[in-house]
Amino acid sequence: LAKTTQPISMDSYEGQEVNITCSHNNIATNDYITWYQQFPSQGPRFIIQGYKTKVTNEVASLFIPADRKSSTLSLPRVSLSDTAVYYCLVGVFYNAGNNRKLIWGLGTSLAVNP
Amino acid sequence: EPEVTQTPSHQVTQMGQEVILRCVPISNHLYFYWYRQILGQKVEFLVSFYNNEISEKSEIFDDQFSVERPDGSNFTLKIRSTKLEDSAMYFCASSHREPDSPLHFGNGTRLTVT
Numbered sequence: 001l002a003k004t005t006q007p008i009s010m011d012s013y014e015g016q017e018v019n020i021t022c023s024h025n026n027i028a029t030n031d032y033i034t035w036y037q038q039f040p041s042q043g044p045r046f047i048i049q050g051y052k053t054k055v056t057n058e059v060a061s062l063f064i065p066a067d068r069k070s071s072t073l074s075l076p077r078v079s080l081s082d083t084a085v086y087y088c089l090v091g092v093f094y095n096a097g098n099n100r101k102l103i104w105g106l107g108t109s110l111a112v113n114p
Numbered sequence: 115e116p117e118v119t120q121t122p123s124h125q126v127t128q129m130g131q132e133v134i135l136r137c138v139p140i141s142n143h144l145y146f147y148w149y150r151q152i153l154g155q156k157v158e159f160l161v162s163f164y165n166n167e168i169s170e171k172s173e174i175f176d177d178q179f180s181v182e183r184p185d186g187s188n189f190t191l192k193i194r195s196t197k198l199e200d201s202a203m204y205f206c207a208s209s210h211r212e213p214d215s216p217l218h219f220g221n222g223t224r225l226t227v228t
Contacts, residue, residue, distance in 0.1 A: 034216060043118075043205045043219030044157065087157070102217070104149075104157040 004088045009109040018075045020108050022088030025069050033064060033071045036087045038107070044087060048073065075110075083112045116140045120206050120220035127196055127227055135191045135223045137206030146189045147207040147217065148181065150174070157205070163189065196227045 006022040024033065032051050036044035048055055050062040050071070061074040075082060085107040119138045127133050139146050148160040161171040161181055168181065180192045189208075193200055203224050207217040 038157075041203070041222070041224070043207070043221050044217075046216040046218065049216055102159065104159075106156055 003103065004090055004105050006086075006088050006105060006108045008106065009111070011111050011113065012078055013113050014079055015077050018078050018082075018110060018112075020073045020075075020086055020088075020110070021070060022073070023070045024088070024090045027068050027090050032091045033062070033068075034089045034091060034102075035060070035062065035071075035073045036089065038085045038087065047086075078110075078112045080112050080114065083110060085109050118206055118208055118218050118220035120204075120223050122223060123221070124224045125226070127225070129198060129227055130195050132192065132194050133196060133225060135193070135204050135206075135225070137189045137191070137220055138187050139189055139206065139208030140218055141187070143208035143210050143218070145209045146181075146183070147209075148191045149205045149207060149219075150202040151205065151222075152202045160191075160204075193225075196225075198227050201225055201227045 003026060004022050004024045006020060010020060012018045032049055034049040035047045037047050038044045048057055048060045048062045050064050052064050052068060055062045063072045063074065073086060087104055087107040089102045089104060091102060118140055121136045125133055144164060146163040149157050150160055151157045158174060159172050161175045162169045163181055166183060178194050182190050189206060191204060203222040205219050205222045207219045209215045209217050
């Protein structure tokens, strides 16, 4: 099973760009990399997912180098409401790809200060 | 945007009692999951459900637990003979047809066992 490692916590200020890097040295060939955001007492919320190179959506960008052993979530111009825990997950496929068991770490607790 | 809904938001029960946690997944999703998160700890996979049967379960999901999809919309988690250590947030999630499609989580049920 792929395991992810990411910083326990990060601090930033409003308006700054925040980059959170996750390492996943044992990623398998057909694993995707997915990032979730979680606010206190709420369920995790999908942010972005990618397989290789760069993916961008309306809230974030995801950079994945060629070896796919790490990935970086980039949040442009963070605001106070971006204070949350951010999880990097690597999908583990089994049962002919019909099921998926995601392994969660402790995530990165991002604090955005005024 | 469609969302996963869970009821109740908070359930208090006495040790030894049975509880049923309810979830309404997003209507066109085919894969269903239960996760739990003990306060301050990791999100833990419990069980996945597809095509009206359990497709994978973790070591946490023992005989005390069961899941059911009694009709076309609800997905329930039953915990028999609750223990103090069952106190946690329980999250339901669903995903679309493709195995790599992201999970959509509900806001959870906080279960408190006294």
